[in-house]
Amino acid sequence: MGNLGFKGRDVISILDFTREELEHLFRVADDIRANPVKYSGELRGCILAAAFFEPSTRTRLSFQSAVLRLGGSYIDLGETSRSSIAKGENIADTIRMLDAYADIIVIRHKVEGTAKFAAEIAESPVINAGDGKKHHPTQAMIDLYSIRTFKGKIDGLSVAVMGDLKYGRAAASLILGLTLFRPKNICLVSPPELQIRPEVRDYLEHVKVNYVETSKLEDCISDLDVLYVTRIQKERFPDPSEYEKVRGSYRITLETLKNVKDDLIILHPLPKVGEIDLEVDKTKHAKYFEQAALGVSIRMALLKLIVRG
Amino acid sequence: MGRELLVRKIREGTVIDHIPAGRALTVLKILGLTGEEGFTIAVVMNVESRKLGKKDIVKIEGKFLKPAEVDKIALIAPSATINIVRNYEVETKRQVEIPDEIVGILRCINPNCITNKSGEPVSSAFRVVSKKPLKLVCKYCDEIMTERDVLDQLVST
Numbered sequence: 222m223g224n225l226g227f228k229g230r231d232v233i234s235i236l237d238f239t240r241e242e243l244e245h246l247f248r249v250a251d252d253i254r255a256n257p258v259k260y261s262g263e264l265r266g267c268i269l270a271a272a273f274f275e276p277s278t279r280t281r282l283s284f285q286s287a288v289l290r291l292g293g294s295y296i297d298l299g300e301t302s303r304s305s306i307a308k309g310e311n312i313a314d315t316i317r318m319l320d321a322y323a324d325i326i327v328i329r330h331k332v333e334g335t336a337k338f339a340a341e342i343a344e345s346p347v348i349n350a351g352d353g354k355k356h357h358p359t360q361a362m363i364d365l366y367s368i369r370t371f372k373g374k375i376d377g378l379s380v381a382v383m384g385d386l387k388y389g390r391a392a393a394s395l396i397l398g399l400t401l402f403r404p405k406n407i408c409l410v411s412p413p414e415l416q417i418r419p420e421v422r423d424y425l426e427h428v429k430v431n432y433v434e435t436s437k438l439e440d441c442i443s444d445l446d447v448l449y450v451t452r453i454q455k456e457r458f459p460d461p462s463e464y465e466k467v468r469g470s471y472r473i474t475l476e477t478l479k480n481v482k483d484d485l486i487i488l489h490p491l492p493k494v495g496e497i498d499l500e501v502d503k504t505k506h507a508k509y510f511e512q513a514a515l516g517v518s519i520r521m522a523l524l525k526l527i528v529r530g
Numbered sequence: 531m532g533r534e535l536l537v538r539k540i541r542e543g544t545v546i547d548h549i550p551a552g553r554a555l556t557v558l559k560i561l562g563l564t565g566e567e568g569f570t571i572a573v574v575m576n577v578e579s580r581k582l583g584k585k586d587i588v589k590i591e592g593k594f595l596k597p598a599e600v601d602k603i604a605l606i607a608p609s610a611t612i613n614i615v616r617n618y619e620v621e622t623k624r625q626v627e628i629p630d631e632i633v634g635i636l637r638c639i640n641p642n643c644i645t646n647k648s649g650e651p652v653s654s655a656f657r658v659v660s661k662k663p664l665k666l667v668c669k670y671c672d673e674i675m676t677e678r679d680v681l682d683q684l685v686s687t
Contacts, residue, residue: 234672311649334644334670338652353642355671420672 228530231340232348232523235361235398236424243401247366249522250515257290263525264293270323272298272315273350274306274330279491279513280350280359284327287520293528296323316342325528346527354388354418354457360490361394363519365402367512368447371486375402379444383410383471384451384496386417388458391490392451393421400428407432408441412470414463415453438471443480448473448506449488450496474498478506488512537572537589544595545613545620546588546603551576554586556684557603557610560635561595569593582609597624602635604628605664606684632656632666636683640673 225245231237238246253260269288273281285295298304298319306315312335319326320343328339329350336349336356351357368375380399386392386409396417399407407425409417413436417425425432435441442448450473458464473487473496489497489509501507549557554573558564563571570591579585600612604626614622633655638645645654645668656666656675664677 309649311651312644312647313651331642332644332647333640333642333673334668337670338644338650341652353671420667420674423674 225526227523227526228528229346230527231336231346232358232527233337233340234349234356235358235394235401237358238401240401243362243365243398246362246519246522246526247369249526250366250518253521253525254518260291260521260525262292264288264291264528267291267293267325267528268323269293269295269524270298270319270326271295272319272326272328274298274301274328274335275351277329277350279516280329280357283513283516283520284348284350284524286517287524290517291521291525293524312339313342316347319343320345325524348523348527351390354390354454355393357390357394357490358398359516359520359523360391361398362523363512363516364391364395364449364488364490365398366519367488367508367515368486370515371508371511372446372484375399375404377403377405378446379405379408379441380447380449381408381410381438381441381445382449382451383438385415385453385467386411386421386451387415388454389451392449393418395449396421397424400425400430405431408445409434410436410438410441410471412436412467414467438477442477443482445481445485447486447488448481450493451490452492452494452496469495472496472498473501475500475504478504481506536577537574537587539618540570540572540589540591540615541618542616543569543589543591543593543614544600545590545615546595546600546607547585547611547613548579548582548609549586549588549603549607550582550609551584551586553606553685554588556606557586557588560603560606560684561599563590567593597627598629601627601629602632605632605635605680628658628661628664630658631669632658636666636675636680638668638671638673639675639679640668640671643668643671643673645670 225242288295316339325346327348327350328336331353333353333355336352340347382392382396455464485506486508487506491513554575572589574587576584610626612624613620634653638654645652655669659665659667666675
């Protein structure tokens with residue numbers, strides 16, 4: 222398989238990629254799942270630096286698992302309270318150090334634009350593992366790959382993205398990523414206070430994708446092939462009273478799913494904290510745990526393509 | 531008042547004409563001219579103009595401004611013209627043009643943008659996605675800046 226220009230590349234936004242490149246990534250991930258042994262020495266001698274300035278479970282662990290499964294190793298900045306950040310070191314100097322110690326840098330930071338800034342400083346490729354409320358491109362890769370895996374395609378599907386579309390970076394990146402394909406329509410479901418941000422809406426208008434915004438899931442649920450649910454991003458609300466207004470404003474229950482298509486799939490970037498009733502986990506629609514498992518394969522494919530081409 | 535010149539012609543340098551009335555000092559600020567550079571600078575404000583009704587003019591003796599330096603003022607003075615003067619004659623005359631990228635000058639309106647964090651070696655940078663109406667997008671955090679945001683920042687201060 223050709224590398225389609227992946228080698229040495231930074232990953233800042235899902236829109237840095239074309240559909241063709243994402244499809245290539247998905248094919249490599251398919252091959253990794255089918256023939257894991259073939260890739261077990263792929264990144265031998267390669268060191269990944271994990272710099273998570275914000276909490277992370279799945280993203281951090283799946284990147285670490287991915288590099289280990291490819292035969293590479295990792296270093297981890299650890300809790301920022303234990304590193305030089307606590308002494309007041311700036312991001313730029315921290316990145317210069319990681320650049321010298323590792324071959325690829327994965328960074329998450331609450332300050333928006335940090336990954337882009339880090340990519341300007343580092344010679345090694347930088348992967349954005351989340352910058353504030355803005356981008357989470359590798360999550361969007363997992364989400365698109367999950368849709369393709371469970372439904373066989375992305376084109377022609379009715380997809381709803383539900384929840385905190387204002388502060389949720391996973392939701393924003395998926396919405397932008399969907400525009401690279403040809404879904405039948407995108408239904409954006411959120412409380413009025415948590416609608417998509419202006420720059421995302423601008424982009425949807427710019428590429429003339431078929432989308433609707435609503436606060437009622439009932440408006441589109443019977444037609445859906447994919448329901449993507451996100452958590453309200455409590456930690457990003459500038460004002461706690463704003464959070465209190467929308468807390469618990471939506472919840473998927475068995476009742477919600479009464480009139481859905483038989484083959485509807487429900488995805489969630491996790492962690493979920495009550496927006497999906499536990500009873501729903503047991504239904505055939507719930508695919509979020511399998512989705513999380515696919516994260517390792519996609520991140521393996523991405524690391525392999527960036528480091529080796 | 532008669533038609534006599536308020537400020538004499540300059541011999542060599544740059545004349546920025548047709549600045550919207552009241553914005554000459556902001557133009558100097560954008561150009562980074564504080565007076566400490568030693569150039570003789572004349573600022574004429576609120577003079578009559580056939581095109582604008584009232585206008586401001588800035589004359590800088592001994593400095594030839596490059597297009598890239600001057601085009602930044604198009605953010606607040608799109609009607610401005612730049613005259614390069616040599617030996618009292620206008621050698622070239624052109625209208626300012628909003629550049630495709632604006633580095634520095636403006637602050638990103640997103641307080642959580644990396645360019646607003648102190649202690650980091652980074653300047654603000656915006657892509658100009660529309661010149662009329664003016665619309666900029668932060669190169670780092672994608673936040674949109676409208677013409678109103680730009681004017682609020684540059685003209686009020």
